Amino acid sequence: MNRFLLLCLLLLILLTACGKKAEKGIALAQVNKEILYLENFKATFGVEEWDALNPELRKKYIEDWVNLTVLAQYADEQNLNKSLAVRQKMDYAAKKIKANALITQRLAQVQVSEDQMFNYFRLHQANFQKNAVEYNIQRIALKDKLNAENVMTQLNQGMSFNEAVQRYSSEELKAKNGFMGFISSAGADSSFWLAARNLPEKGFGLINKDQLWFIFRILEERTTSQEANFEDYRAEIKRKVILEKQDQIYQELIKEVKSQTGKIFYY
Secondary structure, three states: OOHHHHHHHHHHHHHHHHHHHHHHOOEEEEEOOEEEEHHHHHHHHOHHHHHHOOHHHHHHHHHHHHHHHHHHHHHHHOOHHHOHHHHHHHHHHHHHHHHHHHHHHHHOOOOOOHHHHHHHHHHOHHHHOOEEEEEEEEEEEEOOHHHHHHHHHHHHOOOOHHHHHHHHOOOHHHHHOOEEEEEOOOOOOHHHHHHHHOOOOOOOEEEEEOOEEEEEEEEEEEEEEEEOOOHHHHHHHHHHHHHHHHHHHHHHHHHHHHHHOOOOOOO
């Protein structure tokens, strides 16, 4: 074979290999013969969370993935994958992932109408006949969940909330030491109000809003003279209705799939 034909053959092999890589997406790293692709990483990490990460944290998570892959490959070399206990755990994990994917797909179809929510409110009206509550909130704004969790850990270990605001907060409200003032269920910051309702005394809350992660605490709670109505509990009612529907859909899914399954034996 002359040099020209050899170069053409090598070029064809290279282009074919590149094409196969391109089909799988963008390569982030490679450990021995195993290539780690961006699309696979997003599928396990979560697309929205990945897009919200800054470059430094992305690099760290990729390195964690590489380290995990290195350890997994070494475990295979040590024949740990042939251990009965390990194989049973892998089999159970695979079943759980597939089952959760099926359940999530079915639950995504849940829709809640205004009539359904209002009917729930009327049926359980006695549970909602309370005066409206407002919360005085102080918050810390962070750019990603990992940083928020790190700051939350420091707060739980005794760091002053005011110090954490000045050291870590990344919004203009930092100039006011993160004070939001009193918030209500009908205001623009109703998501904080909803999260605050379930906050334990002297505890810290964490919510994701407007592409930021907020750690917050309640400074003061006050009851207004205005009676709480349907609108005050809209978000809570919707959540309760969805939970009821989810259980119903889950039971229907189990019944449907079991009816299509050949035979089930219990020993």
